[in-house]
Amino acid sequence: MxxxxxxxxxxxxxxxxxxxxSYPQQGTGGLAESYASAGFSPVMPDEPLGPEHGLRFDWQLAKLHLDALIREGAKWCFPAAVVQALEKQNRIARELEGGLLLDAANDLVIQRNRLNRLEQQLDYVTSQTRCAPPSDQNQLNQQLAIVDKLFNLLNVxxxxxxxxxxxxxxxxxxxxxxxxxxxxxxxxxxxxxxxxxxxxxxxxxxxxxxxxxxxxxxxxxxxxxxxxxxxxxxxxxxxxxxxxxxxx
Incomplete structure (x- = not known):
């Protein structure tokens, strides 16, 4: 690479x-951030809409944006950036589930800026070359694991x-x-x-x-x-x- x-x-x-x-309710934070589900509790017909529903919609838009970038080759051209974006996406999901709306709103702003920057970088690279899987997938997985470890070690x-x-x-x-x-x-x-x-x-x-x-x-x-x-x-x-x- x-x-x-x-x-x-x-x-x-x-x-x-x-x-x-601020802290989430018991069982909705900590290591659970690494295992966020893609969906949230359904909105019932008689349930009043609040700020959390708008944030959930923004989260879904960010997820779709990230998924599109991955399909376009960001995983191969910028693997470290994708790992960090996925970490942030999971963190936002846990914040929303835990009711930490202010934290989620701040992280969504950061995530949108990060994804926009990644999209610009990817557009520039793919205009000159093609993003392709590495010849040694095991080596890439090892390096991504190190990036993930560094991310969790330093972002405290x-x-x-x-x-x-x-x-x-x-x-x-x-x-x-x-x-x-x-x-x-x-x-x-x-x-x-x-x-x-x-x-x-x-x-x-x-x-x-x-x-x-x-x-x-x-x-x-x-x-x-x-x-x-x-x-x-x-x-x-x-x-x-x-x-x-x-x-x-």
Missing amino acids: RLYYRYIALLIATTLTLGCT DNQFAFNSIEINPKFMGHLAQATHLLNEYPMLSVVVTGHADSTGSEEHNNKLAKGRAEQVKRYLTIFGLEAKRVSTQSLGDSLPLYQGDSPA
């Missing part, structure tokens, strides 16, 4: 979640101290583990995306998001990852991963 097939996106949440995190809550670029000790351990895995698979590169919540000024949020993304890159390189394998970008508060309305 070519080099551009091997990028994984590392989303860095730049808002404090301690004290501001409480990565930073409140309103600071300082990394929490537990997340620092995750970065060390990720570096060890990445050094075993030199064909993988990391894109660190900084996000901020909607509180504070735009200038402050942009600076905070960029600073945190750069801090993650710094620690990855300290732990032994080549700097050229890590790139950073910042979305500021234009696409928050979490709502920032609650005091932390």
Whole structure:
């Protein structure tokens, strides 16, 4: 495969979640996110329609979009991106089933942007070449398993101290583990995306998001990852991963 097939996106949440995190009902979160069903509870004729029904419709549209991209070859051209999109799709389904509507709405915005970007990349690649299954399927499956492990390892809550670029000790351990895995698979590169919540000024949020993304890159390189394998970008508060309305 070519080099551009091997990028994984590392989303860095730049808002404090301690004290501001919502939780689903028992049995509707956690590891269940990896096994979401494709459907939801049916809408009864006498049931009033609410925001959750609109979110379910948006989820179905995102699922159809992702399925179409997979059929067009995204699974072969951008396997890591597809793995992460499927993870996010399952997470949104569990949030909807658990009644976490605000979290689901935020994740749907992120998913739509991710799928639009994937579609643009796929259109560009397929205009010049053809996406085809690899000659060694076992090797691809192994690499996708590593991407999935890295995704779950790095996309966790409480990565930073409140309103600071300082990394929490537990997340620092995750970065060390990720570096060890990445050094075993030199064909993988990391894109660190900084996000901020909607509180504070735009200038402050942009600076905070960029600073945190750069801090993650710094620690990855300290732990032994080549700097050229890590790139950073910042979305500021234009696409928050979490709502920032609650005091932390």
